[in-house]
Amino acid sequence: MCGIVGAVSNRNIVPILVQGLQRLEYRGYDSCGVAVYDHGLKRARSTSRVAELLEQVGAGHLQGTTGIAHTRWATHGAPVVHNAHPHFSHGPGTDATAKPGRIALVHNGIIENHDELRAMLQARGYGFASQTDTEVIAHLIDSLYDGDLFDAVKLALPQLHGAYAIAVFCKDEPHRVIGARAGSPLILGVGKEGGENFLASDAMALAGVTDQIVYLEEGDVVDVQLGKYWIVDKSHKPIQREVKTVHAHSGAAELGPYRHYMQKEIFEQPRAIADTLEGVEGIVPELFEAMGNHRAGEGAYRTFKDIDSVLILACGTSYYSGCVAKYWLESIARVPTQVEVASEYRYRDSVPNPKTLVVTITQSGETADTLAALRHAQSLGMAHTLTICNVSTSAMVRECKLAYITRAGVEIGVASTKAFTTQLAGLFLLTLALAQAKGRLSDEQEAAHLKAMRHLPAALAAVLALEPQVISWAEDFARMENALFLGRGLHYPIALEGALKLKEISYIHAEAYPAGELKHGPLALVTSAMPVVTVAPNDALLEKLKSNMQEVRARGGVLYVLADADTRIESAEGIHVIRMPENYGALSPLLHVVPLQLLAYHTACARGTDVDKPRNLAKSVTVE
Structure with missing residues (x-):
């Protein structure tokens, strides 16, 4: 959600800025823009795709050696051009639609006290050209500017309540961009030639430009100039941050033979699962120390021995992976488990237990609600923290003591697929590790579970071969x-x-x-125009599920059933059956979800929607 790219260089950086935005398109956005210094502030903005912005840039001959760019997912103000970033300041008493002032700014996040700041700035004579909370920051910095942009930004930040990552430059100080972050990610890219340096919200934006990355910490402010940069922490004290070599390959975003990224990522799941399980020779707690986050005396084994419950915090698809894990953790590891929607957990009164293992699940590691929920749990005295995450360099991994890094690779499609199944793989490993630490996993059970996990890539490939049958279902669903x-x-x-x-x-x-809740209300909705998809593995609840299916048929409903081969559920009038290749026991959810992903994908294709960039949604939700 929302992408930032900024640069200071001796060469024209507009192509780099726009290319960076293209690499961040997968995060979701509804407008985009670029601003540069070229004997004053100049910009181009669009409510179309970045490709249209590129046409504007070319037609207007926009170029410069200092600049910022942004993809916006609308929060405050509709997705129209005058609300698109970058925003310019306008001096007191000037017409907000007149020529730009001296400050250009882009912003990810939400400023909660923007109304109060807007009123204060309007009283000082500032006019506003947008409905955004972002324009408020530009005017605020302008009002505090006295010849040094770094000082003006530092003075402005304590007045901002909420979350932000910003990049800002001033026409009076060419070759200087200031960045700051609190609650929203921002990185510094150290250039390899000509002293150029960069800012971005994601290292992928700088792929091919630099692989030397500094991950800014909460509250950091960075001054980026030609050939140099410096950082101050939240107390505004100078600090050194480690420069890491990060290989964010842009090639991961190539479609290849696939029609959409979502389709590509569905078919990448066998490989993603294999990569996620690579190197797992046995079940040991140390699997969750891979990132070296644990402190002395607080390794995974001791943590797993000490905890007596699990609290899972997540949002959206990640929340559903946590709901599956609850069944595993309680039935296999025998550990009481609670799963909470992250955005709800932090705002309700709960009963903290210091012996709880707090598990966060997030694809990006930057999900604002989940990060806030983690910090809330920590503030309540729950210090045992672990994350299942797809990005090893993310804020979530840095803030949790233990981690399991899934290896789904870059996921471009907004609707998560391979990130979900790799999360399930990581959560199943966590279940086995907890069971072992507590003496509830025999050698025979461990061997059987590991054998089943190693077979997952082949089993997933067999399920993907069902795609033609799913397409026939999708033709019905599209209507x-x-x-x-x-x-x-x-x-x-x-x-x-x-x-x-x-x-x-x-x-x-x-x-x-x-399915047992059907007769307690939803059955009233069942008609021939309401297809009912039923997940029907051959487990202890199969006969109960068959009874629920009969309730649907008795009301004229049409069933679409994903059935294991040995369930003895046959296709008939009003019952469409796709037979799964094999029964997979506890790991069955990883297989049964794949036809549902394909059903959604092919139904969307049949209806002509924008599969990879669905309306109103973003990939990485970095605002509350």
């Missing part, structure tokens, strides 16, 4: 406006995930229920 998804036990969260995928990218209203 519908509503759908129900049913599951029982650890497949209920898979039904939830299937419904989420369908609504995200096809815009069909979809809901999921535990």
Whole structure:
């Protein structure tokens, strides 16, 4: 969500800025823009794609050696050009639509006290050209500017309440860009030639430009100039941050033979699971010390021995992976587990337990609600923290003591697929590690589980071969406006995930229920125009599930069933069955979710929606 790129160089940096925005398009946005210094402030903005912005830049011959660029996901103000970033300041008493003032700024996050700041600045004579909270920051810095932009930014930041990552430059000080972060990610890229330096919200934006990255910490302010930079911490004391070599390959974003990134990522799941499990020879707690985050005396083994419960914090698809993990953790490891929606947890009164293992799940490691929930749990005295995350350099990994890094690779499609299944793989390993630490996993059980996990890539490949059958279902679903998804036990969260995928990218209203709840309300919605997708593994609840299916058929509903081969559920009038290749026991959710991903994808294709960039959604949700 929202991308920032900034640069100071001796060469024209507009191509670098725009290319950086293109590499961040996958995060989701509804407007974009670029501003440079060229004998004053100049910019181009668009509510279309970055490709259209590039055409504007070329037509206007926009160029400069200092500049900033942005992709915006609208929060304050509609996605129209005058709300697009970058924003310019306008001096007191000047017309906000007149020529720009001296400050240019881009911003990720939300400024919660923007109304009060706007009123204060209007009283000082500042005019506003947008409805955004961002323009307030530009005017505030302008009002504090006295010849040194770094000082003006430092004075402005304590007045901002909320989350932000900003990049700002001033026409009176060419070759200088100031960055700051609090609650939203920002990195510094150290250039390799000509003394140039960069800012970005994601290292991928700088792929091919530099691999020398400094991850700014919470509260940092950075002064970026030609051939030099310096950083101060939240107390405004000078500090050194480690320069890391980060290989953010842009090649990961190539579509290859696929029609959309989502389709590519669905078919990458066998490889992603294999990569995530690479090097796992046995179940040991040390698997969760891979990042070296643990402190002396606080390694995974001691933590796993000491804790008596698990609290999982996550949002969206990651939350559903946590719901699956609850079944595993309680049935295999015998550890009481609670799963909380991160955005709700931090705002309710809860009963903290210092012996709880707090587990966060996030693809990006920058999800604002999940980071805030983690910090809230820590503030309550729950110090045992672990994350399942796809980005080893993210804020979440840095803030948790233990981590398991999934290896899904870059996920471009907004609707998560391979990130979800690799999260499940990491969570199953966590379940086994906790079970072992507590003496609840025999050698025979460990061997059987490891064998099943190693077979997952082949099993997933067999499920992907069902795509032609799923396409025939999608042709039916494309004509519908509503759908129900049913599951029982650890497949209920898979039904939830299937419904989420369908609504995200096809815009069909979809809901999921535990199948036993059907008769307690949702059955009233069932008609021939309401397809009912049923996840039907051959487990202890199969016969109960069959009874729920009969309730649907008795009301004229049409069933679409994902059935294990030995369930004895056959296709008939009003019942469409896709037979799964094999029963996979505890790991069955990883297989059953794949046809649901394909169903959503092919239904969206049939309806002609923007599969990879669904309306109103963003990939990395870095605002509350």
